[in-house]
Amino acid sequence: MLTTQRRAMIAARLDRDGQIIAKALADELGLSEDTIRRDLREMAAEGLLKRVHGGALPLAPPLPDFAARGAIASETKRKLGRRAAGLIKAGQVVFLDGGTTNAEIARALPRDLRATIVTHSPTIAAELERHDAEVILVGGRLYKHSMVTTGAAAIAAIEEIRVDVFFLGVTAVHPVHGLSTGDYEEAAIKRAIARQSAETYVLATPEKFGAASPHRILGVGDIAGLIVPADMAAEPLSPYRDAAATLIMT
Structure with missing residues (x-):
């Protein structure tokens, strides 16, 4: 042949x-x-x-730029964001990763919620301008593709914070090869945040399942739960039903 x-x-x-x-x-x-x-x-x-x-x-499909991603599966992302926001309790320290799906969490938070929101995304911090929540913006080198900060300064700041709930953004989800993303430095930041967090959740749209991006973040068993659309096909989700992570349908 x-x-x-x-x-x-x-x-x-x-x-x-x-x-x-x-x-x-x-x-x-x-x-x-x-x-x-x-x-x-x-x-x-x-x-x-x-x-x-x-x-x-398969490789996870390359992502369009940040602005274009906001228009992809926007209604699905809004539903995921509302469900994730419902997990946040008053008084908690919550870390919101960057990304257009996690931006929907910020938009769904009640304006009078008394909590501390930590993020390394200036775009997500801006979503919380009119909220009562305290907002901590982690500085560092701006990775413009995802609009998040990375590098040694960001990791040093993250290591000084204890987090109750972390909402992790990923580009691919696989039952064996775990949760991954396309940038080496961004993956390192995400791991650093997860180490400081009592619980980590991932909001995942259907196209992210069954693929792998170049840089692994965590295993599926290392997170508390996957938040996924209620109308997602059963077959892609079947490997995760026996995993340590909880499946939250919305």
């Missing part, structure tokens, strides 16, 4: 099954596992898939 034929088959199988297991595919095609692994390495280098131990996964 020619290299181009193998690669076309790998791409089609990845699209159909959502994963490639190198040994199983090699056995099926009567080829060496090294041949399949070499194909996967080359395809990963070209940005066609994500290599993982034993095989490959």
Whole structure:
């Protein structure tokens, strides 16, 4: 079988099954596992898939810029934001990660809620201008794609705060490879916040499931819950029903 034929088959199988297991595919095609692994390495280098131990996964689709993301699945994000806001209690210290879905949490918070909202996103801080909540904005280098601060200064500030609830933003959710995002520094910031938090929740729209972004943040079992749309298909959610994380449908 020619290299181009193998690669076309790998791409089609990845699209159909959502994963490639190198040994199983090699056995099926009567080829060496090294041949399949070499194909996967080359395809990963070209940005066609994500290599993982034993095989490959689809890449999470590249995100449009921050402004454009606000218009994607906006009603679904509003529902997720309202459900997440309902988990927040007066007196808590809450960390809101960046992103357009988490911005809906800020918009859904009652204006008279007495709580402390910490964020490293200037856009989310601005949403809380007219709220009674105390707002702490963590500084650092601005990662403009996600409109959040990153770097050593941000991590140093985060390490001085104890958080009751953290709402973590991710670009991909996978039952084995966990929660991930596209930027190395941003992933490090998210892990630092999670370490300081008693509970971590993720608001996830359907397109984020079953894929993997380049930089892992946490395992699914490391969070308290996934907040997902009530009308989401059952099959993508089935691997998470037995996980430590609670599924919250809204």
